[in-house]
Amino acid sequence: MCPSFARLPWAGIVASALAAALTACGGGGGSGTAAPASSSLSGSAVDGYLKGATVFLDVNGNGLADAGEPTATTDDVGRYRLDYATLSVPVAGLRVIVSGGIDTDTGYAFAGRLSTRADGAATGQLVSPLTSLVDALVAQGLTLDAARARVAAALGLNVADLSTDPLAVLASQPALYTRQLALQRAVQLLASANAGSAETAHAAQERMLRALADVVVAQRGSATVGELVARVSASESASAKALADAVESAVDAALRSPGGQTSARAVMKAMDQLRSEMEGSRDYGLARAAARLDERNRLSVYTQIASSAGKHDAINTLTRRSGGTATVSQPASTAGRLLASNCFQCHGTGGVGGFDRIRGSEAAEVKDYLGKPARGDIMAAHAQGYTSAQLDAIVAYLKQ
Structure with a gap:
């Protein structure tokens, strides 16, 4: 026989935990009260x-x-x-x-x-x-x-x-973070380009989300954010795709750089400046917006970060300008490093990164410039300032 629930001194505390037992006993005799559900x-x-x-x-x-x-x-x-x-x-x-x-x-x-x-x-x-x-x-x-x-x-x-909180799993699932960033920026850009004269920004964003939902329903197989956005029936969907692709690419590269999340934040700040420039000017060309920002700020980072070329150097510059630092691990052998510092002047500044971009297989190409006219190629001019043995030391360092 089950004990009377009303006689248990802790009934008010464990009522919900004993609910199953009460059911087995045919109820609590009406004298107990269940703990209130979370409100x-x-x-x-x-x-x-x-x-x-x-x-x-x-x-x-x-x-x-x-x-x-x-x-x-x-x-x-x-x-x-x-x-x-x-x-x-x-x-x-x-x-x-x-x-x-x-x-x-x-x-x-x-x-x-x-x-x-x-x-x-x-x-x-x-x-x-x-x-x-x-x-x-x-x-x-x-x-x-x-x-x-x-x-x-x-x-x-x-x-x-x-x-899942994308920032909580950033180290193991960076794509979850980059896709969300790309999605939000693309939707906001579409909303700006397609907002009605009496429509609020938030209403326009929800309308663009509904249009994107139509694409998702019809989608067969997986796609990138940019590929989905490109299929939205709205003005500037191609521009939204370009922005989404650039955000994912740039933030992913930043996360993989020595600066990690610090660099990613600096890159996202730059990408939001690009989006704001596109929306404010009503000119939604990503490359044109990047060129205007670079001209205004006397930089080249926006064009680099928005394209596939020079992204590494742009990440270094943005990280430095944001006040962040990136720790670059040095190879086991530092022989040739001082000679290679001349390369660092162009391939990275401010002590952030630089060498990483020209390490590996590309390093061997340095000696190729010995046979090119120094007047016609800045790399040739630099390379011909070294002896062949010194270039071998630079290449050996960079190939580690």
């Missing part, structure tokens, strides 16, 4: 982590933070907690919407808008560019599970990746 929803908002952003639970589904709807502000690492104790409606399925705040990766104000669907869990409710795309599919009639499966398949991800 809060918590998680984090991520583009980079969004600090000081407004988060709200959209109870009436109008996309606005109305009086009485649970609202919170994110902390320094994007965390939020929504208290919905006063609500009388189920929370599962309601939208969690994030806007404003500062992107801690760049230090810039976040002009985007992110959303997710509360899935019933009390904690771990991530709000990110990827969850925003999932939300756009749900808005078009798919179930949450089906929407997650579609987005994951379209981008070559696992469903679990969609609820």
Whole structure:
């Protein structure tokens, strides 16, 4: 015979844990009370982590933070907690919407808008560019599970990746981070290029997300963010693809550089400056925007970071200008390093990187310049300032 639940002194503490036992005993005799369910929803908002952003639970589904709807502000690492104790409606399925705040990766104000669907869990409710795309599919009639499966398949991800903080797994899954960055920038660019005269920026972004959701639904197999964006039926979709591709490529290269995440942040800041230049000028050509920024700042980094050429040197420059440092590990033998420092003047500045770009198989090409006219090639002019033995020492150093 089961003991009377009412006589247990710790009943109020362990009521939920004993629920199964009570059921087996035919109930608690009506004298016990179950512990109240959680009445809060918590998680984090991520583009980079969004600090000081407004988060709200959209109870009436109008996309606005109305009086009485649970609202919170994110902390320094994007965390939020929504208290919905006063609500009388189920929370599962309601939208969690994030806007404003500062992107801690760049230090810039976040002009985007992110959303997710509360899935019933009390904690771990991530709000990110990827969850925003999932939300756009749900808005078009798919179930949450089906929407997650579609987005994951379209981008070559696992469903679990969609609820994973990309910064928390940056070392092991850098592509999860770069895809989200590319997605958000592409959507914001499309929204800028296609916004109606009376349409808010956030409304335009949601409209572009819905257009991208149509592409995802029709997608067979996996694709890059750029490939998906290119198929959106909207003005400047080709420009959005170019931006998405450049973001993924540049940030991935930065993460692999000696500066790692420090360099990635510097690169993302530059990419957001490029996007802002494109949007502000209403000229959405990536190369033209990069050229204007370089001319204005008397640099060449924007053109390099937006293209496939010279990206390594641009990353070094951006890292240095951001105040970050990158530690370059030296080869076991440093013989020839002092001679190679002349190469460093062009292939890297400020003590950041440089040699990495010309190490390996390309190093052997140095001696080829001995047979070229010094007046017609700067590399030939440099190479012919050394003896053949000195060039051998440089090559040996760089090939380590």
